[in-house]
Amino acid sequence: MTADSIGTRWLNRSALRTWRVPHGRVMVVLAGLFLLLVIGWAAFPGLFTGGNPTAVNPLATLRAPLQGYLLGTDQYGRSVYTELVYGARPALEVGLLSTLIGGVIGSAIGVVGGYLGGWVDMLVMRLIDILLALPGLFLALIFIAALPPTLENEILAIGISAVPGFARVMRGQALQVRSRLFVAAATVVGVRRRVILWRHVVPNCAAPAIVLGTLNIGTAIVIAASLNFLGLGPSAGVLSWGGLISSGQGYIDHDWWISTFPGLLVTLLVIAVSVLGDRLRDAMEPSSA
Amino acid sequence: MPDEQLLSVRDLRISYRTGTGEADLVRAASFDVAPGEIVCLVGESGSGKTLTGRAILGLLHHNDRMRVSGSVVFGGRELTGLPDRSLRTVRGSQIAMIFQDPVAALDPVVRVGEQVAEAMARRGRRRGRSRVSGEIADLLRRVGITDPELRMRQFPHEISGGMCQRIGIAIALAGDPGLLVADEPTTALDVTIQAQVLDLIAELRRERGLSVLLITHDMGVAARMADRILVMYAGxxxxxxxxxxxxxxxxxxxxxxxxxxxxxxDIDRPGRLSAIPGAVxxxxxxxxxxxxxxxxxxxxxxxxxxxxxxxxxxxxxxxxxxxxxxxxxxxxxxxxxxxxx
Amino acid sequence: MASDLLAATGLVRHYRLRRRWWRAEPPRIVRAVDGVNVRVPAGTTVGLVGESGCGKTTLGRLLLRLEQPTAGEITFAGQDWLAKRGEQLREARKDMQAIFQDPLGSLDPRATVAQVIGEALAAHGMEPAKSGRADKIAELLRSVGLGPDVARRYPNELSGGQRQRVTIARSIAVQPKFIVCDEAVSALDVSVQAQIINLLSDLQDALGISYLFISHNLATVRHLADTVAVMYLGKVVERAPAGELFAAPAHPYTVALLAAVPVPDPAAPRIEQNLSGDLHSATDLPSGCRFRLRCPRAAEICAQVEPPLEALSDGHVAACHFPHR
Structure with missing residues (x-):
């Protein structure tokens, strides 16, 4: 009965019903198609570009987009499009593998700590709190600075930097599942703690972990690009979107395409992943149906 | 006959759009409530009794997937199809509702007294602050709240469930309604508190000629309160x-x-209960x-x-x-x- | 007392509320269960009634070892029940089962009925070889009135009554001696409630199981219980054989509680015995008798001396200075 609530009602009735719902569906489809495209790049780069990402061409440096090259060329005459296509595989590798590492270790710490409770849980969680106080990028920076610059180490560093986030969220989830009645019922019937953990607590924590993991892939790709931009990460031979942004930095005034297209790509990829992650969350939460 | 009734519901139908078609939740329900009468709508979960109560107050209109048809006449006036604004006036001042969960029905961050004051203001009783607080206290006293001056300043979580339901009744009465729709008003309360709240409702009917549509699953409550019983099954x-x-x-x-x-x-009935087989x-x-x-x-x-x-x-x-x-x-x-x- | 399956004496469960550091006050203590004795003779049903917050659910959880009592002793099946720990406790749990109020909540949404029951059997090495497993589960389902096709289903595909039958099947799968039923029928529809009550009494006749039947619904308790204990704010205030308690209640609280229950018969005589006021909180109890602030019979002595449970007749005890006779 206040103006405000009338306003929301109006929104609810017209805007949400006729606009947002199909709009949401369109977003999900677009995000899915985009993700499929990038996965295609990573799997079969040769199908999407005839060029060689490392072929230097001194005769075609700094060409603008659509001047014989779809997205232009960089200062060494390499096709930006080809570089983006070939950069997809390392980018997705970093995103997926580091999420897997961080997700598995973090979830394990969180779920076991939350389910068992007690002083171990206390200690681990205080440690996690300290790590959480640092942003993920900074954490990854610390680790990568201490390790030799290879792709594997980059994955490891980014993965470890994701551990505290997973641990925190999954501990909360495990605590909540632990207090549910079916866990008490299984305890009373005499089921072993280990069995309860594997058969009841873990499956009921899985859905949020998967959603969190999906969203984390985007974050991991951004962190990887940021590290590469800063010149950290795999030194030679590995193409990276972040490295591309970095190398185009000096030319941004006149030859904007070198940095802009990889930046745009990373942004779109993160948006696509998070749209799909949100959709996944909706699908996996039975209560919101 | 119909002009003697306070509320006449005819052919009330509530259907719900599902993926495959429409499902009827309430099918052609017709009934009346006379002035000063307590009518109990009894049934199990899924019978459609709560939806019926809400439909009378026009609380289902905003739901896309729910379709309501039929006629609800209150005090000689057709309520179905009324615009929102008119319905709100009816809800505030002529038909009031109390709910099963008395604590959730109150706003947790607003003091109890202010919530009652808001309900009174909606009815256009804006007056000086002290007058209003005196009126609130009177109203609270009338629904059996001791220390109304103290309670007014408290938040819903600071008072018991039984007292929250009394506040809910006070809010309902603030507009001086002719009909109270009470949806399982005592189900969440302990028996001794339930008895107090039921007595209060009976007393309000006696004193103010309030009509009550009491929705309940408890046959004991129905027997204790009702003049007339409506049994609902599967809509x-x-x-x-x-x-x-x-x-x-x-x-x-x-x-x-x-x-x-x-x-x-009240009676020893040894042996087995006569259960109805199956489920709703x-x-x-x-x-x-x-x-x-x-x-x-x-x-x-x-x-x-x-x-x-x-x-x-x-x-x-x-x-x-x-x-x-x-x-x-x-x-x-x-x-x-x-x-x- | 050799015939008692379960005997708990002096059970206490206090919760310490966290103290606010800026307030100079002693820590507040919730006396959820405050010195309760329970005896359950083998093969009988003890009813435990009381309003919300009286400690009846906590008492059940203490007996089930889901919580540790602050003080007190429990003897179950002739053994010191509280001394059991770890693997020993886990194995012994098979003798004491539970049925909770919310059947949907007490089943893992991601496990089929067969998995739920199979898990209970496996926990105690009672699982037959592969071929016999489905038969065993079907037999258990039949004994609670369900068809074998239910085994493949998930809890959300079942009705409320069916779900509660499944939790009962899980409980009896391990052949318990004793089941704590905590509001086991309260969440069910009236017509289904009667089915489950009948099932529980049939199972008792067939298997000789004892029940502690915890409920706020006195009518249900009257129907099922042999002995009834009434709890108020953490203490038992009256205990008697069911027939006697309902016919001649002695404690003013029991009297008021019985009078407050509406009877499905408009012609039934109404005793006007409504209690005023709300349940007191279990953190700051009044001096003397806990019930005195709501009691129509309260006198000066009630504020000074807490009445002990005293025998009125054989098996009938009440904690009141002025019991109804």
Whole structure:
């Protein structure tokens, strides 16, 4: 009965019903198609570009987009499009593998700590709190600075930097599942703690972990690009979107395409992943149906 | 007859759009509430009793997937199809509602007194601050709240469930309504508190001539409060009877089954309870014919084919092919319990 | 007392509320269960009634070893029940089962009925070889009135009554001696409630199981219980054989509680005995008798001396200075 609530009602009735719902569906489809495209790049780069990402061409440096090259060329005459296509595989590798590492270790710490409770849980969680106080990028920076610059180490560093986030969220989830009645019922019937953990607590924590993991892939790709931009990460031979942004930095005034297209790509990829992650969350939460 | 009624509901139908089609949640419900009368709408979960109560207040209109049709006439005025603004006036001042969860029905971050004041203001009783707070205190005292000056300053979580329900009643009364729709108002309360709240409702009816539509699943509450009983099953009103008749000789097998299924505190009834086999069907899987027939111990073949029309027998209105036999006592129920599925 | 299956004496469960550091006050203590004795003779049903917050659910959880009592002793099946720990406790749990109020909540949404029951059997090495497993589960389902096809289903595909039958099947799968039923029928529809009550009494007749039947619904308790204990704010205030308690209640609280229950018969005589006021909180109890602030019979002595449970007749005890006779 206040103006405000009338306003929301109006929104609810017209805007949400006729606009947002199909709009949401369109977003999900677009995000899915985009993700499929990038996965295609990573799997079969040769199908999407005839060029060689490392072929230097001194005769075609700094060409603008659509001047014989779809997205232009960089200062060494390499096709930006080809570089983006070939950069997809390392980018997705970093995103997926580091999420897997961080997700598995973090979830394990969180779920076991939350389910068992007690002083171990206390200690681990205080440690996690300290790590959480640092942003993920900074954490990854610390680790990568201490390790030799290879792709594997980059994955490891980014993965470890994701551990505290997973641990925190999954501990909360495990605590909540632990207090549910079916866990008490299984305890009373005499089921072993280990069995309860594997058969009841873990499956009921899985859905949020998967959603969190999906969203984390985007974050991991951004962190990887940021590290590469800063010149950290795999030194030679590995193409990276972040490295591309970095190398185009000096030319941004006149030859904007070198940095802009990889930046745009990373942004779109993160948006696509998070749209799909949100959709996944909706699908996996039975209560919101 | 209809002009003597305070509330007349005719052919109320509430359907819900599902993926595959429409499911009727309430099917052609018709009933009246007279001034100063307490009518109890009894039924189990999924019977449609709560939806019926909400539909009367026009609380279902905003839901896309819900369709409401039929007529609700209150005090001679048709409420269905009224614009929102007019409905809100009706809700504030003529029909009020109290809910099952008294704590959740109050805003947790607003002091109790302010919530009552808001309800009074909605009715256009804006006056000086001190006058208003005096009126609130009076109202709270009238619903049996001791220390109203103290309670007004408290938040809902600081007071007990029973007291929250009294506040809910005070808010409902703030607009001086003619009809109170009470949806399971005591289900969340302890028995001793339930008795207090029921007494309060009965007293308000006595003193102010308030009409009450009391929605409940508890046959004990219905027996204690009702002048008239409406039994709902799977979206239909299957029996309507004066309370005195209903509890002595319910004419619908479901109504009788409900009465007999409850354990009684006042008599020793050793041995087994006469349970109704099976469970209430979901709206999507409503059986053909009489919706109760798969659970009915006295069903005929006819019951699976044809939906019985309501039949008036004395003061009772019964939708059952065997109503006449039931009333003359030629049928006995549940002598041997049917297998349960 | 050799015939007692379960005997708990002096059970206490206090919760310490966290103290606010800026307030100079002693830590507040919730006396959820405050010195309760329970005896359950083998093969009988003891009813435990009381309003919300009286400690009846906590008492059940203490007996089930889901919580540790602050003080007290429990003897179960002739053994010191509280001394059991770890693997020993886990194995012994098979003798004491539970049925909770919310059947949907007490089943893992991601496990089928067969998995739920199979897990209970496996926990105690009672699982037959592969071929016999489905038969065993079907037999258990049949004994609670369900068809074998239910085994493949998930809890959300079942009705409320069916779910509660499944939790009962899980409980009896391990052949317990004793089941704590905590509001086991309260969440069910009236027509289904009666089915489950009948099932529980049939199972008792067939298997000789003892029940502690915890409920706020006195009518249900009257129907099922042999002995009834009434709890108020953490203490038992009256205990008697069911027939006697309902016919001649002695404690004013029991009297008021019985009078407050509406009877499905408008012609039934109404005793006007409504209690005023709300349940007191279990953190700051009044001096003397806990019930005195709501009691129509309260006198000066009630504020000074807490009445002990005293025998009125054989097996009938009440904690009141002025019991009804």
């Amino acid at each position: 239909s009103i299957v029996e309507e009877a004066p309370a005195a008749d209903f509890f002595v000789h319910a004419a619908h097998p479901y109504g009788l089954g409900l009465i007999r299924a409850v354990p009684r505190i 069907p979901e709206a999507r899987n409503r059986p053909p014919g009489c919706a109760f027939h798969p659970r009915c111990p006295v069903r005929l073949d006819l019951c699976a084919e044809e939906e019985p029309a309501p039949l008036r027998l004395g003061g009772q209105l019964v939708a059952c092919h065997r109503a006449a036999d039931m009333l003359t006592g030629r049928l006995s129920l549940w002598d041997s319990e049917a297998p349960v599925g």
